[in-house]
Amino acid sequence: MIRNFIRRYWWMYLLGTLFVILVDLLQLVSPRIIGNIIDKLKTGVEDITVLKASLFAIIGVSFGIFISRFFWRVFIMGSARRFEYYSKKVLFEKLLTLPPSFYDRIKVGELMARFTNDVAAVRQAMGPAVVMSVDAIFMTLVTVFTMGTLISWKLTWIVIxxxxxxxxxxxxxxxxxxxxxxxxxxxxxxxxxSAEESVSGIRVIKSYGQEDSRYDMMCNKSDDYVRKNLALIRVWGMFFPLIQLLASIGYVIAMAFGGRAVITGQLTLGEFVTFTTYLGMLIWPMMATGWLINIIQRGRASYSRLKELLNEESDIVTTDPAPLRKLRGNIEINNLTFKYPSSREAVLKDINLYIPAGGKIAIVGTTGSGKTTLAKVLTRLYPVPKGKVFIDGYDINHIDPTVLRENIAYVPQETFLFSETVRNNIAFGVENATDEEIVRYASMAAIHNDIVSDFPEGYMTMVGERGVTLSGGQKQRVAIARALLKEAPIVILDDCLSAVDTETELKILSSLRNGSELRTVIVISHRLKAVRDADIIYVLHDGEIIERGNHDELMEFNGLYKRMYERQLLEEKLEEE
Known part of the structure; x- marks a missing residue:
């Protein structure tokens, strides 16, 4: 990342470095002028114009330093700010390419820390550290050379x-x-x-009355952060006094040997003042070394954390992609056994199913039987074994993930809405969606009437963070309308109507089946009454398909499906009573 940035903006760093060097050279002029003035005043000056010329020279040098410092700040500090923008852009682009398996093992707070503190630390290394390094190295070399050449090499070797x-x-x-x-x-x-998680889950924290325990947990995390900072500051705090001590030793040596040289006549008073002024200028590079080491080491530590993120590789790789842009929706799974990258046990075992284009199937089963995992396999959110899943006759591993997901409208269990208007949430993913299309699919999702009658500003109502101002059923239906607006040939509804009453669920599913577009519809639901009209119902238990058939066939089979269906009918009757 740094290499690419430097390759692009090297000329700005070069110009900034030249202006830093110019500042250092100009700073060497004033002490010499002041030393000459002192010697001339000591011996007596007949023409005051000499002093005036020297004063104007000092003013000119100061103005040159002012201009040069302005430009090195523009070029170097400006480049560091450009790097901050560039790095965050590259990091965000990288995050968009990483698969769900990456987000399963890294937390949002960790990513935010890298986007803020780590990027800022690297920016310091790309800005102030560059200035300090050039300034310290060049200033040290030139000052030592000037001290030895103009004053005394013997005294110079002693004070360094x-x-x-x-x-x-x-x-x-x-x-x-x-x-x-x-x-x-x-x-x-x-x-x-921890802070991000606590704010996001504040309603749960309050509903369970866990404010005190969450506060104590946050205090412990903050205390740990403070302890580690203090450990760093103890090292840093010892480092700078040591540098100041070494700088003071240089001054003591200069006063001892330089003062004797003045007394013995080996140096003039003006030369001694010039030498001590140069020595004062040499102290700054010594001090800058401390700051430089601190900033560079912080930047190195942070850059290593950023590189860890940039070096992450997606486990969703497509070699020799099929020449597909539009899918028909013919799905076939043969002997699929699947496990998550982080798990040991297989979640799906020897799965076989076939869905013709335009067909409607339902996937039901016990909790944790692998229903949602099957939906994630079909959308290829995780690596899929080769030769097991086929869409339109092509191995899913040979279908470009972008093409695959453009042709699948997937509504997961966990509904996520953005802090936008209802209209923009529905139109998410379809930039040129018209109002007529949005209303049409909102009606199909049975949310249009709620938007018009209950929402204060209709489709322009802001839904709040993650849709917090909407009910669970309203959020689910907005998410369904968003998916249907894609007009994808494959629709997967992963138990996304759990907060909707049975009648509304049946209405939505019927509108999908009776729509003008030919869609392959896969419904994952725990409410069996809503999927009775499916062409085929697959019953999962412990990762295996143990039953398959339509509703009537499964009822005659007298297996798990029938027991679940009768239990739900009994629960409905008890609720009515």
């Missing part, structure tokens, strides 16, 4: 004695800072995830 110990100390503390900052970032990610 603290520099070698500084390099060793910086290397030692750099490793410590790198290790401890990675722990700080990890603790911040955990704390961020």
């Amino acid at each position: 004695i603290p520099l070698p110990p500084l390099a060793l100390i910086s290397a030692f503390f750099g490793r410590l800072i790198h290790t401890r900052f990675k722990k700080v970032q990890a603790a911040f990610a955990v704390m961020t995830d």
Whole structure:
């Protein structure tokens, strides 16, 4: 990521570096001018215009420093801000390509920490650290050369004695800072995830009266973050005083040897003032080394976390994709055994089923029998074994995932609505949807009347975060309308009508069956009354299909389906009484 960015914006860093160097060169001029003024004042000046010229020279140098500092900030700091935008863009694009299996093992708070703290730390390394490194290296070399050339090499070699110990100390503390900052970032990610989860689930927390326990948990996570920060700060806090100590030793050496040289006449007072001024300028690179090591190690630790994300590979890979753009909806599964990447046991075992294009089937069964997993297999949200699942005669592994999902309207169990208007939520995925189309499919999903009569601003009503202002049934029906608007040849409804009454569910399913478009409809439902008219009903138990047939055939079979159906009829009668 950094390499690509530098390849694109190297010229801005080059110009910024040149202006930093120009600033350093101009800073070397003023001490020399001041030293000359002191010597001339000591010996006496007959023409004051010499002093005026020197003062105007100092003002000119200061103005040049001002202009140069402005431009290096524009080029280098501006590039660092561009990197911040670029990195977040690349990271977000990467997140969009990663499969659900990635999101099964990483939390939202962890991702948010990488988008905020980690990106900011790398930006510091791409901005201030660049300036400090150029400034420290060039300023040190040029200042030492100037001190030796203009004043005294003997005195210069003496006062730079603290520099070698500084390099060793910086290397030692750099490793410590790198290790401890990675722990700080990890603790911040955990704390961020807990905060995000608590805010998202605040209604559940309040309904169970768990505010105090959640507060205590958050305090523990915050305390852990503080402890890791303090461990880092203890290292950092020791590092900078050591650098200041070494800088002070350089001053003491200069005063001891330089002062004696002035007394013995080896140096003039102006040369000594110039030398001590240069030495003061040398202290800044020594101080900058401390900041530089800290910023670079933080940036390295954060960049390694960003690279972990960028190096994630999707386990949904399509080689030799079939030349398909539109599917008919003919589905065949042969001897499919499937398990999730993170699980040991197979969730689906030896599954065989066939769905003709335009057919309607239902998948029912006990809780945890693999109904939802079968829907995820058909949408290829997880890797599917080769030669097991075929759509329109093509192995699903040879169908481009984008083409596959464009041709499937999938409504999962967990309904998710965006913080947008009802209209925009329905039109999500179909950019050019007309109002007539939106109303049509909202009617098919039995939500149009609710929108018109109950919602304060009709289709322009904001639904709130995750659709919090809508009832469960309303959210489900909006999600169904959103899926139907795709006009996909395959529709999968994964128990997405659980919050809707049976009559409304039957109405929605009937509208799907009786619509003008030829659709392959797969209904996963726990309410058997709603799927009685399916062409074939598959009954799953413990990952296996144990029964299949239409409603009448399954009732005659006198198996699990019949027991479940009669139990639900009995429950309805008890509720009516």
